[in-house]
Amino acid sequence: xxxxxxxxxxxxxxxxxxxxxxxxxxxxxxxxxxxxxxxxxxxxxxxxxxxxxxxxxxxxxxxxxxxxxxxxxxxxxxxxxxxxxxxxxxxxxxxxxxxxxxxxxxxxxxxxxxxxxxxxxxxxxxxxxxxxxxxxxxxxxxxxxxxxxxxxxxxxxxxxxxxxxxxxxxxxxxxxxxxxxxxxxxxxxxxxxxxxxxxxxxxxxxxxxxxxxxxxxxxxxxxxxxxxxxxxxxxxxx
Amino acid sequence: xxxxxxxxxxxxxxxxxxxxxxxxxxxxxxxxxxxxxxxxxxxxxxxxxxxxxxxxxxxxxxxxxxxxxxxxxxxxxxxxxxxxxxxxxxxxxxxxxxxxxxxxxxxxxxxxxxxxxxxxxxxxxxxxxxxxxxxxxxxxxxxxxxxxxxxxxxxxxxxxxxxxxxxxxxxxxxxxxxxxxxxxxxxxxxxxxxxxxxxxxxxxxxxxxxxxxxxxxxxxxxxxxxxxxxxxxxxxxx
Numbered sequence: 001x002x003x004x005x006x007x008x009x010x011x012x013x014x015x016x017x018x019x020x021x022x023x024x025x026x027x028x029x030x031x032x033x034x035x036x037x038x039x040x041x042x043x044x045x046x047x048x049x050x051x052x053x054x055x056x057x058x059x060x061x062x063x064x065x066x067x068x069x070x071x072x073x074x075x076x077x078x079x080x081x082x083x084x085x086x087x088x089x090x091x092x093x094x095x096x097x098x099x100x101x102x103x104x105x106x107x108x109x110x111x112x113x114x115x116x117x118x119x120x121x122x123x124x125x126x127x128x129x130x131x132x133x134x135x136x137x138x139x140x141x142x143x144x145x146x147x148x149x150x151x152x153x154x155x156x157x158x159x160x161x162x163x164x165x166x167x168x169x170x171x172x173x174x175x176x177x178x179x180x181x182x183x184x185x186x187x188x189x190x191x192x193x194x195x196x197x198x199x200x201x202x203x204x205x206x207x208x209x210x211x212x213x214x215x216x217x218x219x220x221x222x223x224x225x226x227x228x229x230x231x232x233x234x235x236x237x238x
Numbered sequence: 239x240x241x242x243x244x245x246x247x248x249x250x251x252x253x254x255x256x257x258x259x260x261x262x263x264x265x266x267x268x269x270x271x272x273x274x275x276x277x278x279x280x281x282x283x284x285x286x287x288x289x290x291x292x293x294x295x296x297x298x299x300x301x302x303x304x305x306x307x308x309x310x311x312x313x314x315x316x317x318x319x320x321x322x323x324x325x326x327x328x329x330x331x332x333x334x335x336x337x338x339x340x341x342x343x344x345x346x347x348x349x350x351x352x353x354x355x356x357x358x359x360x361x362x363x364x365x366x367x368x369x370x371x372x373x374x375x376x377x378x379x380x381x382x383x384x385x386x387x388x389x390x391x392x393x394x395x396x397x398x399x400x401x402x403x404x405x406x407x408x409x410x411x412x413x414x415x416x417x418x419x420x421x422x423x424x425x426x427x428x429x430x431x432x433x434x435x436x437x438x439x440x441x442x443x444x445x446x447x448x449x450x451x452x453x454x455x456x457x458x459x460x461x462x463x464x465x466x467x468x469x470x471x472x473x474x475x476x
Contacts, residue, residue, distance in 0.1 A: 021452075105461060108458060108461075111454040112445075112447050114449035114453070138454070139453075210471040214380060216347075216375060220346060222460075222461065223346075226461040226464045231468075234412045
């Protein structure tokens with residue numbers, strides 16, 4: 001429950017891959033509940049004293065359809081993600097992403113394209129919601145995510161650092177010079193980038209449609225993120 | 239219900255945008271149930287005698303959380319999609335896509351990038367499932383979708399036409415020559431492209447990761463589709 005996560009600053013992760021990915025990261029582990037077999041098999045990788053439980057016990061607390069052999073509680077990291085990060089890196093700024101699947105998918109995309117930092121507006125869906133945690137397929141272990149007032153955050157970006165955002169009156173992304181650093185704002189599924197965030201955009205980007213005549217009105221938020229990240233990396237590949 | 243769709247070759251679409259998109263297409267309309275107000279407002283676009291109903295009546299048959307002012311039944315199109323289409327156009331071939339959201343998103347992507355034809359393996363999720371119909375956001379009206387045995391279909395492709403597929407041992411997509419025509423096979427969420435379909439690939443493509451060190455194991459099927467379609471269109475843009 002969100003309330004529990006907020007009071008205790010802990011979140012739950014289930015399944016071998018996800019738990020091992022998190023144990024390999026710097027995310028603090030609080031509790032591990034696992035079967036004896038799982039504990040024996042992964043003894044070398046466990047950074048906390050595990051609580052042995054049976055699969056039956058796990059099946060009573062799991063959020064998944066089938067109980068996995070391990071379930072763990074981790075501390076919610078509090079990344080000190082300042083706009084200074086933008087001097088050398090790309091940072092995604094999510095402006096009100098509502099769909100848990102989209103947020104999980106965006107973390108996987110960032111992870112694939114080597115983007116390590118994401119800033120989320122306060123009204124973006126909670127990353128530590130078990131559905132989102134699982135949808136990240138382990139990428140949550142490798143990405144720093146800060147929830148904050150994004151207009152405030154964007155206002156502190158040093159002069160000269162580009163802030164990109166997709167926009168219907170933007171320039172064709174395929175023929176733009178895209179930099180190796182800067183912020184990329186991704187707008188919400190239903191209403192795009194908010195007015196307050198839009199004020200900070202220095203470079204408007206358009207993913208052009210290649211359809212003659214009538215076509216889809218828009219691309220899904222995670223699909224647009226994928227194409228944008230792909231273009232930034234392709235253009236700057238050695 | 240799938241049984242109903244198979245027996246009657248009809249599917250249901252709800253909401254103004256989706257129904258109007260379908261009414262503008264060549265998909266045959268069977269029945270329209272709408273409020274008096276909706277019928278008056280859209281009289282010029284209705285290709286069938288509408289049945290006036292109240293919002294209350296609609297709320298008893300809708301699959302959505304809130305009843306929209308219109309619900310219509312359309313005939314399932316039976317596209318005569320032969321491999322000859324590949325001589326001038328790109329065709330997506332979906333090899334066992336399970337997730338309704340992914341299939342809907344892939345139709346939107348195809349629609350955006352001007353790809354008009356999709357071939358689905360028989361074990362791909364049913365396009366005419368109301369969830370998928372709604373997730374296409376109207377793109378279902380503009381894309382021809384054939385369900386068939388894809389290995390059979392691929393085996394009939396004329397000599398010399400490229401068949402692309404993503405593969406971990408493929409060549410970097412960003413430095414490949416991608417053609418304006420041919421088939422692009424998209425593999426399933428869990429196991430990629432099946433062995434039978436893989437035999438027909440002439441050009442293996444890899445979307446490279448740009449992460450140093452550990453990273454996501456894979457990209458979501460619709461995300462990979464988006465990046466691949468974007469690259470084909472970018473490279474051949476005038």
